[in-house]
Amino acid sequence: MRSSRRQNLIFRSTCSSRYVCQRSWTRHDDGGGKGGSTWVQVYTGPALCLNLLIYQDVFKMIPTPDLSHLTRADYEHVYEPAEDTFLILDALEEHADELKKMAPLTCLEVRDAYLVSSVKYWVLRRYIYVPTSTRTPAEVPLEQIHLDVVHTSLAHPLHTRLKHSIDIILFNPPYVPTVAEELLDAQDLKGIEGSWAGGQDGMQITNKLLDEVDVLLSPHGRMYLVALKENNIPEIQLRMKNLYNLQSTVSFVVIAYAVRFNESVFSR
Amino acid sequence: MVRLITHNLLACHAKGCNSNNFPLPFSNVQIEIREAEFNPEFLKAFLPKIEWKALVDTAKQLGDMSLPLEQPEMMDDDFLKSFHHVLLEIHVEEGVMTCPNCKHEYPISNGIPNMLLAEHEIG
Numbered sequence: 001m002r003s004s005r006r007q008n009l010i011f012r013s014t015c016s017s018r019y020v021c022q023r024s025w026t027r028h029d030d031g032g033g034k035g036g037s038t039w040v041q042v043y044t045g046p047a048l049c050l051n052l053l054i055y056q057d058v059f060k061m062i063p064t065p066d067l068s069h070l071t072r073a074d075y076e077h078v079y080e081p082a083e084d085t086f087l088i089l090d091a092l093e094e095h096a097d098e099l100k101k102m103a104p105l106t107c108l109e110v111r112d113a114y115l116v117s118s119v120k121y122w123v124l125r126r127y128i129y130v131p132t133s134t135r136t137p138a139e140v141p142l143e144q145i146h147l148d149v150v151h152t153s154l155a156h157p158l159h160t161r162l163k164h165s166i167d168i169i170l171f172n173p174p175y176v177p178t179v180a181e182e183l184l185d186a187q188d189l190k191g192i193e194g195s196w197a198g199g200q201d202g203m204q205i206t207n208k209l210l211d212e213v214d215v216l217l218s219p220h221g222r223m224y225l226v227a228l229k230e231n232n233i234p235e236i237q238l239r240m241k242n243l244y245n246l247q248s249t250v251s252f253v254v255i256a257y258a259v260r261f262n263e264s265v266f267s268r
Numbered sequence: 269m270v271r272l273i274t275h276n277l278l279a280c281h282a283k284g285c286n287s288n289n290f291p292l293p294f295s296n297v298q299i300e301i302r303e304a305e306f307n308p309e310f311l312k313a314f315l316p317k318i319e320w321k322a323l324v325d326t327a328k329q330l331g332d333m334s335l336p337l338e339q340p341e342m343m344d345d346d347f348l349k350s351f352h353h354v355l356l357e358i359h360v361e362e363g364v365m366t367c368p369n370c371k372h373e374y375p376i377s378n379g380i381p382n383m384l385l386a387e388h389e390i391g
Binding site for chain 2: 103105106148149150151152153156157158159160161162165
């Protein structure tokens with residue numbers, strides 16, 4: 001079911017953007033290899049749109065994203081759910097039992113800001129991205145999940161109140177290696193380019209958030225991050241372990257996650 | 269979609285603003301009330317994360333007096349329903365949040381608070 005949808009989505013990506021397409025295929029080629037391309041999601045910009053999801057029963061099931069509200073014009077401006085989105089869904093599904101046991105109360109997804117600034121708007125519905133063309137968030141049927149969006153840079157305004165309190169962080173960063181100018185241009189223009197241009201090693205934005213993760217994660221919290229092989233995943237893992245004692249795993253094709261193994265480690 | 273649950277988690281993060289920077293009082297607000305599913309288990313679990321006085325004061329500012337000044341020890345249904353309403357059903361669609369310390373203003377537009385800072389304001 002999902003794989004047929006995935007084909008659809010790749011096809012659409014191919015139509016809308018060479019780079020998006022390229023990104024998908026890059027990952028695709030790596031698929032199946034050990035430690036393949038990446039990990040998870042958090043995301044971007046000097047301006048970040050930060051989705052704050054607070055819902056206790058989010059892992060009951062993960063339906064395939066409903067894209068029926070999208071129009072053709074939306075695909076010109078919105079990076080719709082593609083391979084990396086499905087990677088996260090697959091990872092969350094794979095870990096569904098653990099995550100249910102964890103009973104997460106507060107989850108954080110960091111995403112691209114231009115989606116908000118351009119009135120286009122993505123929400124995470126039960127961990128599904130639902131890009132919408134609605135004019136206001138109010139038109140999104142979100143009453144059943146407690147999800148609020150904050151337009152900010154990384155998670156700074158949450159540091160005071162959510163220190164060591166976030167159970168799950170999702171980050172699908174702009175991870176494609178580009179020259180520095182392309183990253184700067186992408187951030188200035190606040191266009192769809194901001195969803196992939198990652199500067200040197202594709203890590204310029206990701207590194208900023210990685211520096212905050214330790215402050216935000218709860219004692220049993222974990223972060224899912226999407227990354228490419230070119231981002232040097234072993235180096236990311238080693239750095240997070242050495243600096244913050246955060247363990248990580250690269251899960252099937254592409255997913256790695258940082259986990260605090262036990263409270264004693266965390267409450268140092 | 270600035271509901272009070274989110275408002276209760278946001279602090280001013282301007283450069284050098286480290287104390288008296290929470291909560292951020294509202295002004296010039298437009299409010300909408302939208303019904304949300306009542307989930308007592310979620311409310312009980314989330315209660316310890318809430319800064320109670322900040323929530324009560326903010327609700328009062330928005331005209332809702334239903335919460336007790338002190339967090340009750342016994343959580344009966346009446347209390348949970350008031351808590352639910354204040355936390356999840358009051359949406360601030362437009363307005364401004366102002367830091368009590370540095371007076372930085374964070375606008376809210378279309379229900380989304382803009383917490384971005386200018387380059388020189390970033391700590």
